[in-house]
Amino acid sequence: MRMLSVLSRLAWRYLWRNHRRTIVMLGAISIGAWAMIFMTALTRGMVDQMILDGISALPGHVQVHHPDYLDDPSINNLLPLDDEELERRFAGAGFVAWSSRVKVPAVITSERESRGVTLLGIDPAAERGLTFIDEENIDGRFLEGPDDKGIVIGAKLARTLETEVGKRVVLMSQDPDNDIADRGFRIIGLFHASMPDHEDGYVFVGKRVAQNMLRIGGATTEVVFLGDDYRNVEPTYEQVLAAVDGSVSVKRWNEVATYLGSMLEVMDGFVVIWVIVIFLALSFGLVNTLVMAVFERVREIGLMMALGMKPSAILGQIILESMLLLIVGLAIGDLLAWASIQPIKDGLDISIVAEGMEMMGASSILYPKLLLQDVVLANVVVLILGFLASLSPAWRASRYEPVEAITKV
Amino acid sequence: MTAVRCVDLCKTYRQGDEDIKALDHLSIEIDSGDFVCLMSPSGGGKTTLLNAIGGLDLPDSGEVWVGDQRVDRMSKGELADLRLANIGFVFQAYNLIPVLTAQENVEFVMQVQGVPSAERRSKSLAILEEVGLEGLESRRPAEMSGGQQQRVAVARAIVSRPELVLADEPTANLDSRTSAELMELFVALNEHHNTTFVIATHDQSVMKYTRRLVRMRDGRIVEDIAQHAA
Numbered sequence: 001m002r003m004l005s006v007l008s009r010l011a012w013r014y015l016w017r018n019h020r021r022t023i024v025m026l027g028a029i030s031i032g033a034w035a036m037i038f039m040t041a042l043t044r045g046m047v048d049q050m051i052l053d054g055i056s057a058l059p060g061h062v063q064v065h066h067p068d069y070l071d072d073p074s075i076n077n078l079l080p081l082d083d084e085e086l087e088r089r090f091a092g093a094g095f096v097a098w099s100s101r102v103k104v105p106a107v108i109t110s111e112r113e114s115r116g117v118t119l120l121g122i123d124p125a126a127e128r129g130l131t132f133i134d135e136e137n138i139d140g141r142f143l144e145g146p147d148d149k150g151i152v153i154g155a156k157l158a159r160t161l162e163t164e165v166g167k168r169v170v171l172m173s174q175d176p177d178n179d180i181a182d183r184g185f186r187i188i189g190l191f192h193a194s195m196p197d198h199e200d201g202y203v204f205v206g207k208r209v210a211q212n213m214l215r216i217g218g219a220t221t222e223v224v225f226l227g228d229d230y231r232n233v234e235p236t237y238e239q240v241l242a243a244v245d246g247s248v249s250v251k252r253w254n255e256v257a258t259y260l261g262s263m264l265e266v267m268d269g270f271v272v273i274w275v276i277v278i279f280l281a282l283s284f285g286l287v288n289t290l291v292m293a294v295f296e297r298v299r300e301i302g303l304m305m306a307l308g309m310k311p312s313a314i315l316g317q318i319i320l321e322s323m324l325l326l327i328v329g330l331a332i333g334d335l336l337a338w339a340s341i342q343p344i345k346d347g348l349d350i351s352i353v354a355e356g357m358e359m360m361g362a363s364s365i366l367y368p369k370l371l372l373q374d375v376v377l378a379n380v381v382v383l384i385l386g387f388l389a390s391l392s393p394a395w396r397a398s399r400y401e402p403v404e405a406i407t408k409v
Numbered sequence: 410m411t412a413v414r415c416v417d418l419c420k421t422y423r424q425g426d427e428d429i430k431a432l433d434h435l436s437i438e439i440d441s442g443d444f445v446c447l448m449s450p451s452g453g454g455k456t457t458l459l460n461a462i463g464g465l466d467l468p469d470s471g472e473v474w475v476g477d478q479r480v481d482r483m484s485k486g487e488l489a490d491l492r493l494a495n496i497g498f499v500f501q502a503y504n505l506i507p508v509l510t511a512q513e514n515v516e517f518v519m520q521v522q523g524v525p526s527a528e529r530r531s532k533s534l535a536i537l538e539e540v541g542l543e544g545l546e547s548r549r550p551a552e553m554s555g556g557q558q559q560r561v562a563v564a565r566a567i568v569s570r571p572e573l574v575l576a577d578e579p580t581a582n583l584d585s586r587t588s589a590e591l592m593e594l595f596v597a598l599n600e601h602h603n604t605t606f607v608i609a610t611h612d613q614s615v616m617k618y619t620r621r622l623v624r625m626r627d628g629r630i631v632e633d634i635a636q637h638a639a
Contacts (some may be wrong), residue, residue, distance in 0.1 A: 002523045013508035300506055305519055306465055307565075308493025310486050403466040406500065 011321040033333020062222035082218035099126035106173040110161035119211025140165040140189035150188030154199030302405025315398035322390035418471035431457035433628035449625035454611035464488035497566030501578035505560035512546040556587035
């Protein structure tokens, strides 16, 4: 502790001995740290939005299906648990939200066009928070209950079908006996979604209306559960798993939407790679600064050794100098990153590249996400790598022979 | 009591194609409390002897003892401990740590030794007053004259009461008046604190302050005489 106090004072003073060089190096470290954190927050925000969009495109955090449903999402793979049984098992279990649905392939036909879609029979009250539908952003209105006889389709689909609110369409699918099940619906609303595929591919009707049309009684095809955090779905998964038996399959969202799950893993890896790449660029400056700092005070290092300072203390002093430089630079960089994220935390309009973003499954408003874990990761990685980078000049300094160092010209 | 004992010391340096014998089977004993002047022309071996005694450089052969500790067989860490606890150094130049103030320079050795802060402060202020630097405690080396810097170096060398002070050309960069003041300070410290001083110099004016004059040439002692100090 006493040596740490001596070394800290020396390291700090030596750092500011050549203040111009230190300021330049601090600038480089700060900008590097800012770039690491700011870019990570932007990328994290983009991926988060893609995942949240993906999750809001119906998978929720945990899903329950018939074991064969994911391979063959048809009416033949109904859940063996009807609405009453589901209600008995899951109502009041403390999920953020949960809902059972009828979700089957269907064909929608207007007077001009037909399209293949996914028919969703839902209870709109239970679906809040589980779908991508923004009820405030609907032309017309959304479904009012499971018995609502209207249909809500995407605005893009409406354009394709050359239809509009108030007009009638026909939905056609199969019942469990493979007979045609069809019904006419009046369009009561057109929804808008950040993802064009959503507007094109889904149609919403009341759950009981769908069950009647498909002649499946109180049966559904999937139950969806929402927990607190999509990154930590295990508590929700375990809770659901405990409430069902082997006759159904329980899946986490990243098992259902494997593309989204992989994206999250890639993102986590990308953050580490990004931090390391920036550090590598910084490390040249850092090592150069330390080598110069050691080189220009060889005699003083010799003097300290002559006065009784051990080689290990010299080693510690140079490493401490590097750590202080990094800590100050990182603190400034962290602050800069935080300050530059504040003005855009409510969304950055990147509609200029919206088409490309939508192709990747992201919306055109980017919400930067500054995660403490990313800031900690960037800082810890830089400090660890900085420590390793400073070992060589520090080791060299500690290996000087006092008598040679003192007489160095 | 013997403060320093060197037995049959040899040290050879290679300079180009030539071997230079800096110490040539040199033996010397210095008593505790003695005030010795090592005098030789440049290259005579006095700095090499001083470095060997202080453990800054190891001899090729022979023995070096400081008190009852054999220096030439110590590890780097043990040598550092020996210097820290037993030896004070004053060099010709580059004597101070430039980023520390005069007081911090004086406190440096005590701080490494682990002396408590209040004790460090009182000792350093007292010794700075003793060497005539009262009021200059917070100046950095660059803000002091050569003589003042040497006084700080002396203060640092003796503040923790080492048994031995080794001074290598302490007056080389000083004018004659400042040199005289510094030597008078050495004499006073030697008398008041009974510290053993070994001073390597080729400055003729220094020898009149010492009680023992050791003349060296080509790594050997050619004359070793006791004398009355001025």
